[in-house]
Amino acid sequence: MEQDTHVLVVDDLEQNLVAMEALLRRPGVKVLKAQSGREALELLLAHDVAVALFDVQMPEMDGFELSELVRGSPRTRHVPIIFLTAAAVDVQRSFRGYDAGAVDFLYKPIDPHVLTSKVGVFVELHRQRAELARRMEELQRALQLNEMFTAVLGHDLRTPLSVVKVSAELLLMQHRDEATRSIAQRLKSSASRMSRMVEQLLDVYGLKSGGIPLKPVACDLGELVEQICAELSVGGCEERLQVVRRGPLDAVLDRDRVMQVVANLIGNALEHGDPSRPVTVELDGGQPQQLILRVRNGGTVPAERLESLFAPYQRAGKPQRAGLGLGLYIVDQFVRAHGGRVALRNEGSDTLAEVVLPRDARASGQTVVPL
Structure with a gap:
């Protein structure tokens, strides 16, 4: 059931309150009445008010003083205030009313149509x-x-995927028949791709639920790249990969996160680049304070898509290709955390x-991968 919207009227004269209630009351609107500033403050603290109408000339606390108190409280400072006065038009008084936080200033006798329109x-x-x-x-x-469903699903998918991968590897080891080996290789490749999707979903869930802890350790960036290249070469990509090293590549980095960065970038280059051209991985350790990793592949990305590729659910290649479009987003988050x-450019x-x-x-200074 929809709740009534509250309108507050403050006036020290009872007959004025009765008249205002009769004028403003309508279905879905409840008029709250107060005869003093103290009563008005109590009502404002107890109810969520859409608009408040303050009579300026009241004993003890006038409308200006009441408005200043209302504006001074975080609970009530957002309430729109309309001042009502029977005094003659006075520019200085109007200025004081607006300085006190009024959104409008009306003089009595008040036109009922104007008032109901403004309050409405x-x-x-x-x-x-x-x-x-x-x-x-609700959103x-x-x-x-x-996000909770994604996390649970990701964790639950790991076990059956590992079974598929192990079964495919067993078929590859135990059978020499080309047809069987071809099927097993496709199973292994598909299971590996699904595993990467699951890992990406879990990484994104980790980012949104407070971050992923960074664990920097002493390592060699060249060795990490060589390990990733060796894993990717198992799928028949060895001939396309070329690694160029320059300078010392020792560092203190989160080994697992950097390997994910390298694997995503090289994997994207192999998958989306020109298959007739090599993928070159350049490692530059010539500067004392930083390392530079460059992954170059044949083919270009449309200029209008370059800026959005690091956003989540954006794919580097053609839309119909498999993938969640989270790889470059995760790369960006992990690199920023370091x-x-x-x-990425052409x-x-x-x-x-x-x-x-x-x-x-x-x-x-980072301890977690930020959102």
């Missing part, structure tokens, strides 16, 4: 704000439920992904 606007705005807040709350609950930066007929990382991630 604030009532409708209040209802719209309440509806927006309700919808935002937030839906998002939380969706205090580094990543960029150079001639090539696409170049460039990652700049500090040699010591502990200097970034």
Whole structure:
């Protein structure tokens, strides 16, 4: 059941309150009445009010003083105030009313149509704000439920996927028949791709639920890249991968997160790049405070899509290709957490992904991967 919208009227004369109630009352609108500033403050603290109408000339506490008190409280400062007065038109008095926080200043005798129209606007705005807040709350609950569902699903999928991968590997080891090996290889490749999707979903859930802890350790970026290249070469990509190393590549980084960055960038280059051209991985350790990783592949990305590729659910390749479009988003988050930066651009007929990382991630001050 929809709740009534409250309108507050403050006047020290009972007959004025009765007249205002009769004028403003309508279905869905409840008029609250107060004969003093103290009573008005009590009602404002107890009810959510769409608009308040204050008589200026009241004993003990006039409308201006009451308005200043209302504006001084976080609970009530958002309430629109309309001043009502029977005094002659006075410019200085009007200025004081607006300085006290009024949204309007009306002189008695008041035109009923003008007053009801002004109050009606604030009532409708209040209802719209309440509806927006309700919808935002529902959306937030839906998002939380969706993230929880994603996390549970991701964890539950790991076990059956590992069974599929192990079974495919057993078939590859035990059978020499080309048809069987081809099927087993496709099963293994598909299971690996699904595993990467699950890991990406879990990473994104971790980012949204407070972050993923960084654990910087001493490592060699060149060794991490070589390990990823060796894993990718199992799928027949060895001939396309070329690694170029320059300078010392020792660092203090989160080993697992950096390996995910490298695997995503090289995997994207292999999948979406020109298959007739090599994928070059350049490692530059020539600077004392930072390392640079560049992954270059043949083919370019449309210029209008370059800026959005690091947003979640954006795919680097054609829309019909498999994937969740989370890889580059996760790359960006992990690199930023290390205090580094990543960029993707076209150079001639090539696409170049460039990652700049500090040699010591502990200097970034980050303890978790931020959202």
